[in-house]
Amino acid sequence: MSADSSERILTYRTSPPLLRRSHRHIHESMRMKPQEGTPPLLSGEHTLYTDQEVTFCDPLQCHSELFLKGNIYITNYRMVFKAATTERAPYSLTIPLGAISCVENFGSVKYSLSGYGFQIICKDARTIKFAFKSEPHRRRGAFEALKMMVSPADIQGNVFAFEFKAQFPVDGWMVYNAEDEYRRMGVSSEGGVRGLWNLSFVNKYYERCDTYPSVLAVPMECDNRLIDAVCKFRSKGRFPVLSWFNPHSECSITRSSQPLCGLLNRRCPEDEAYIQNIIHTNRNSTMAMLHIFDARPKLNAMANIPMGGGYETKDQYANTELNFLDIENIHKMRESLFKLQDVCSLCVDDKQRFALLQNSQWLHHIKAVLTGAQRIADVINQTNSSALIHCSDGWDRTSQLSSLAQVLLNPFYRTIIGFEVLVEKEWISFGHKFDKRTGHGGSAHGDEQRAPIFLQFIDCVWQMCVQFPHAFEFNEHFLVTILNHLYSCAFGTFLTDSERTRDNLAIRARTISLWSFINSQIGVYRNTSYSEHGVLTLNTSIESLQFWSNYYMNSELKESCQNLILEPARKETVV
Numbered sequence: 135m136s137a138d139s140s141e142r143i144l145t146y147r148t149s150p151p152l153l154r155r156s157h158r159h160i161h162e163s164m165r166m167k168p169q170e171g172t173p174p175l176l177s178g179e180h181t182l183y184t185d186q187e188v189t190f191c192d193p194l195q196c197h198s199e200l201f202l203k204g205n206i207y208i209t210n211y212r213m214v215f216k217a218a219t220t221e222r223a224p225y226s227l228t229i230p231l232g233a234i235s236c237v238e239n240f241g242s243v244k245y246s247l248s249g250y251g252f253q254i255i256c257k258d259a260r261t262i263k264f265a266f267k268s269e270p271h272r273r274r275g276a277f278e279a280l281k282m283m284v285s286p287a288d289i290q291g292n293v294f295a296f297e298f299k300a301q302f303p304v305d306g307w308m309v310y311n312a313e314d315e316y317r318r319m320g321v322s323s324e325g326g327v328r329g330l331w332n333l334s335f336v337n338k339y340y341e342r343c344d345t346y347p348s349v350l351a352v353p354m355e356c357d358n359r360l361i362d363a364v365c366k367f368r369s370k371g372r373f374p375v376l377s378w379f380n381p382h383s384e385c386s387i388t389r390s391s392q393p394l395c396g397l398l399n400r401r402c403p404e405d406e407a408y409i410q411n412i413i414h415t416n417r418n419s420t421m422a423m424l425h426i427f428d429a430r431p432k433l434n435a436m437a438n439i440p441m442g443g444g445y446e447t448k449d450q451y452a453n454t455e456l457n458f459l460d461i462e463n464i465h466k467m468r469e470s471l472f473k474l475q476d477v478c479s480l481c482v483d484d485k486q487r488f489a490l491l492q493n494s495q496w497l498h499h500i501k502a503v504l505t506g507a508q509r510i511a512d513v514i515n516q517t518n519s520s521a522l523i524h525c526s527d528g529w530d531r532t533s534q535l536s537s538l539a540q541v542l543l544n545p546f547y548r549t550i551i552g553f554e555v556l557v558e559k560e561w562i563s564f565g566h567k568f569d570k571r572t573g574h575g576g577s578a579h580g581d582e583q584r585a586p587i588f589l590q591f592i593d594c595v596w597q598m599c600v601q602f603p604h605a606f607e608f609n610e611h612f613l614v615t616i617l618n619h620l621y622s623c624a625f626g627t628f629l630t631d632s633e634r635t636r637d638n639l640a641i642r643a644r645t646i647s648l649w650s651f652i653n654s655q656i657g658v659y660r661n662t663s664y665s666e667h668g669v670l671t672l673n674t675s676i677e678s679l680q681f682w683s684n685y686y687m688n689s690e691l692k693e694s695c696q697n698l699i700l701e702p703a704r705k706e707t708v709v
Contacts, residue, residue, distance in 0.1 A: 172207055173214045173226070176698055178297035183208040183279040190215050190227065191249070191263035193479040206264065208279050211294040211624065212696075213254075215264070227689060228696045232293065232623035233257050234284045235573060237277060241265075252277050257572060257621050258589070259471060259686050261479035293574070293623040295645040300698065306627075306649025307642050309551060310558035312349035320381030321351050330354055330384065330415040331376055336361055340634040343371035345529065345565035347633045351376035353411035363404035367394055369443060372528045373405075374412060377536045377560060378544070384416045386520040387510070389536050389564070391528035392428075392435070395444030409451050409522070416520045424454045425513045426522045429506060429531035432458040438526060459506035461531050462499060464571070464585035470495050471586045478686045497679050503531075504594050505674040507538035514543060515669050529565045530587045536560050538594055542670045549607040550659060553595075554649050557616075561588065567631040572621060574629065588628075592617055596682050598672065605667040612652070612659035614685055615695040619648050624698060651698065 172181060190202045202225060204217040213234075217225040235257045241250035251265035251273055266273040316322065316333055323333040334352045337343055342365050352361065352375060364373040369391035378387040393405060413424045428435055428445050435445045435458065446456055473494035477487055491497065510521050521539070525531040537547075537560040546552040561568075568574065570583040592613050599606050599613075620628050626645025630636050652659060672678075684691055 173216065173228075175209065176211065177299045177301075178294070179209050179211045181207055181209050182283070183276065185276050187267065188215070188276070189251070189265040190217070191251070191265055193261055193263065193481060201265075206276060208276065208283070210283070210297065211622075213280065226693065227262070228693055229254060229256065229262065230294075230618070230622035230624065230696075231280075231284050232574065233618075233621035234280070237280045237284065239273070239277060252280075254280070255475070258617065258692075259474045259478045260689070261475055293629065295623055295626045295629060298624055298646060298698075300646065300651075302646065302650040302654040304650055304653040306554075306647030306651070306653055309554045309647070309649045309653070310563075312347060312559070312563065315555055315559060316349070316351050316376075319379045321376065321379055331379060331386075332356075334361070340632075343373070344634050345370060345632045346372060346375070347563040347565075351379075353408070353415050355411045355414070356408055360404050360408060363402065364408045367400075367402035367405045368392070369394060370527050372565075374408060374522055377523075377564075378540050380514075380543075383518055384418045384520075385514045385518055386412070386415060387514070387536055387539060388412055388520070388522045389528060389532050390522065390524045391532075392438060392443045392524055392526050393446060394442050395439065396442045397440055399444075401450055406451055409446070409454065412520065412522065413453055416518070419519045420517050421519055422453060423519055424451075424522055425510075425519050426451070426454050426456045426524075427459055427506065427510055427535065428456060429459045429461045429523065429525040429535055431460045431462070434463060443526060457509065459502070459509065459531075459535070461502045461506055461525075461534075463526075464530060464587065465582065466495075467499060467587065467590065468582075468585045470499055471589075474686070477681075491681055497676060497681065500590060500593055500597065501674055501676050501679055503534050503538065503590060504597060504672055504679075506535050507542060507594070508672050508674055510535060510539040511542040511669065512671075514539070529567060530571075530585070533560050533564060533566050534587065534591050534594070537591065541595065541598065542672070545605075545666050545668065548605055548667075550612065550652075550656060553608060553612075554652075561591075562627070562636075563633050565632045568620075568628045569631050572628070574623060588620055589617060593682055593685075596685070597679055598670065600680060601672060601678070602667065602670055604661075604663050604665050605670060606661055607664045608659050609661045610684065610691075611695060614691055615652060615659070616648070617685065618692060618695050622696075625651070 172184070175181065185206050188204060188206050190204065192201060202217040204215055207214045212231060213229045215227040233256050235255045237252055237254055239252050249265045250268050251263060253261055253263040255261050313333060321331040321333060330353070331351050332354045334350045335348065336358050337346050337350055338348050340348065342361065361373060365371040372391035374388045374390040376386060377389050393402070394400065409424060413422065426446050438444060446454060448454060474496050477490045477494060480490065482490070510523065513519050513521055523532050523535050537556050540556060541547045547556045566588065568588070571585050571587050573581060573584045596610065596613055599610070619625055623629070625648040626641040627648040629641060629645070630639060636642070
């Protein structure tokens with residue numbers, strides 16, 4: 135990326151959960167009477183703490199005279215700051231408790247030259263500071279209330295999603311049904327229109343793989359005995375299953391985890407036979423070959439061998455071609471997000487901000503993911519071949535690549551409903567660890583399991599929207615709303631790590647789907663210039679990518695996407 139592109143890149147473009155016991159343990163001295171101007175409460179929401187004469191220290195404003203004074207309100211769902219007076223329209227800032235990664239004190243009453251208050255580090259890369267008068271214990275009430283409420287010990291039933299009881303005219307839980315989606319692709323329990331893939335209920339009770347969904351699609355020739363053997367040879371039992379199938383070309387995308395070859399270079403005849411069965415499902419391939427895409431850098435894949443992992447080789451898997459996509463692991467991505475926080479939270483000029491952005495490597499990681507997805511789409515589109523995607527365990531980079539490749543190949547997934555189906559299928563049902571990666575209910579800001587995997591995916595989709603502004607039915611507001619509620623814990627959509635856990639917690643019965651809210655006012659999220667396009671081909675050069683400043687640094691856009699109360703004029707029932 136050249137330095138002279140910094141100005142263009144930085145140009146704007148057009149909780150954790152609360153324990154039910156927490157608010158009972160807020161000492162009476164911490165409570166303050168509700169003030170005039172208290173924000174309207176949602177169904178199931180109640181105010182726990184308020185404070186006056188608090189100063190919001192906007193990190194992007196270098197002059198303290200531009201800071202805003204006002205009140206803060208803490209509920210069982212969010213923290214709201216409302217400015218007392220502003221020259222423009224009344225200013226407010228909403229921070230869902232689920233979006234808070236940690237709360238830290240700064241300054242002291244005795245030494246307050248640098249200010250006295252606390253800062254909130256958010257999971258979306260924001261750092262927000264509030265200052266208080268330099269009086270003994272002045273910040274204690276708000277600080278302790280937040281600390282108590284954003285770090286519950288148990289997510290099961292203790293997030294706002296279980297309290298939120300709003301009524302929406304559309305049931306978002308009806309958006310996705312695995313059997314219906316496979317049938318749309320021409321796959322059914324009777325073999326479908328081509329007799330190549332078969333719906334399988336081998337994992338109905340999550341016994342083969344507890345992180346896979348209960349309904350899967352496998353090659354027609356693969357019986358349960360073969361599947362059992364393959365499960366034992368794939369990490370976490372995540373054997374190759376169908377993600378996407380084109381019934382006209384017979385091309386497919388399958389996904390799995392790494393094979394367990396280990397130092398002894400173990401082989402599994404059943405796994406090798408299973409891969410051949412995948413190859414046989416595509417009778418139109420010009421090369422009669424399966425392209426295996428390993429998301430990892432090759433050195434990382436080799437480093438997994440002493441721990442029992444590994445990758446496929448041509449000697450063991452005939453008619454395959456292995457491609458390493460050089461996408462870094464979750465630890466590198468987490469480190470990049472931490473550095474991105476400086477880009478979003480320091481008051482510096484554009485030249486310095488560009489240097490911080492380069493140092494974060496954020497766009498380089500976005501480029502790696504997009505380049506990998508484009509390579510997969512190219513192989514399928516240009517050679518009519520099928521692709522198998524995996525990383526180590528198959529629930530992070532695999533989900534990114536599989537879903538992005540489908541967006542490039544299939545215009546259905548560029549519609550609002552189609553994109554919701556894609557997220558449900560590739561991320562939610564196939565076991566992306568939303569709890570662990572976003573830190574739902576976690577108190578450790580530096581938890582090594584946290585990583586911005588889904589955030590990167592949405593950023594990648596935004597990059598596609600920038601390059602193809604008419605090819606997507608949805609707009610930027612749609613993407614920002616999804617990210618806001620990835621963290622908010624207002625809906626059940628992104629709770630827990632697997633379908634099995636969601637079933638055990640009765641998430642569908644006890645919470646509202648995010649798609650209920652979105653699809654009840656679907657017109658708000660429509661791109662007015664949308665027209666259907668065929669296969670998309672991205673420019674993935676680093677110079678072609680942009681920093682999504684309108685998300686990472688525009689609090690007003692995020693604020694506009696926080697409102698969970700439907701406006702009557704915006705209601706629109708999906709047919």
